[in-house]
Amino acid sequence: MRLIVKFIPLENFAFDEVCKHTLQGFIYSALKGSDFDGLHDAPKFKFFCFSDIFPSTEFIEGEIKNIIISSPDSGFITSLYKSLREKKGELRLNTYKIKIVEMKKFYINLKNRFISGSPIVLYKDNRRNIYYSFRRDGDTEFFLTRLKENALKKYNVYFNDDFVLEGEIFDNFEFKKEVAVRNFKGGREFIVIGNVWNLLEKYKINKDERKFYNFIMDCGLGEKNSMGFGFINPLK
Numbered sequence: 001m002r003l004i005v006k007f008i009p010l011e012n013f014a015f016d017e018v019c020k021h022t023l024q025g026f027i028y029s030a031l032k033g034s035d036f037d038g039l040h041d042a043p044k045f046k047f048f049c050f051s052d053i054f055p056s057t058e059f060i061e062g063e064i065k066n067i068i069i070s071s072p073d074s075g076f077i078t079s080l081y082k083s084l085r086e087k088k089g090e091l092r093l094n095t096y097k098i099k100i101v102e103m104k105k106f107y108i109n110l111k112n113r114f115i116s117g118s119p120i121v122l123y124k125d126n127r128r129n130i131y132y133s134f135r136r137d138g139d140t141e142f143f144l145t146r147l148k149e150n151a152l153k154k155y156n157v158y159f160n161d162d163f164v165l166e167g168e169i170f171d172n173f174e175f176k177k178e179v180a181v182r183n184f185k186g187g188r189e190f191i192v193i194g195n196v197w198n199l200l201e202k203y204k205i206n207k208d209e210r211k212f213y214n215f216i217m218d219c220g221l222g223e224k225n226s227m228g229f230g231f232i233n234p235l236k
Contacts, residue, residue: 001077001218002070004104009059010090010097017059018093019183020192020228023050026093027069027080034079040226045154047073049220050228051117064101068117070231072158072218081105110214111234113201118231119179119194120222122146131193135178143195144168150223151216158215165212174199183227194222194229 027050028040039046048071059065071077081103090097122132122143132143148169156163176196183190200221205213220230 001072001074002068002106002108003077003081004066004068004102004106005084005100006064006066006102007091007098007100008062008064010061010099011059012061013059013096015053015056015058016182017096018053020181021183021185022094023053023067024227026091030080030083030087032083034083036076036079045157046226047071047154047158047219048076049118049218049225049231051231051233052228059096068231070218070220072215077105108217108234110205110210110217111236112203112205112213113199113235114217114232115198115200115235116176116196116231117233118228119181119192119196120147120232121192121194121224121229122150122222132195133178133193134175134195140173144170147222151212151221154219155212155215158219159211163212165209169202170200171203172199172201173197181229192224192227192229199235200232 027048031037031039048069050070051068053065053067055065069077069080084100084103090099092098124130124132124137124142132146134143148165151169152163152165155161174197176198178193178195181192181194183192202213217232217234219225221232222230224230
């Protein structure tokens, strides 16, 4: 399930004043007092993701911005929707005032072609905090293998299953660009390397695979999904 949140800034500020960690904190703050209060402290997968804010232009007072949050857990989306709806007055992104003008919960139909809604992140070596770089490493086999392993691990934990996906997770792909995403936490800056894709395609999704691909469409691909990385949208 997905939730689109349309909001307006109540003051002008730069687009890069709001980082992924800011948006993650906004979501966790909204969930306080709900059944998902304390989720951020749980030592486990969080099973939600969110898009980049769009359009990706400066925040201008009164001009609508959008963000989409997704999760395979409809209860999570419903709790977030209710919490945001119940909040009165102004909300804040970082220190900046915003106001929600519209929200809508919805489902999307599964397709076999996807596009990045936010950069996909994978570790090449998590012990040394080295991210996979398609531009630097260019190792397609590593990318597909690690992406598949990560997705299956999350899926089987969520559903308490032992599902095995035969073949590659995607058969065709079109790389767009690599990005270095700046984040700030506790006054410290840290960089996350991610890859943006114009196309991730599975030629044929069998009946017994549909649940898996619906899951990754809602949960996100790769790592750091709850920080808003790996959000994907279906392509017509």
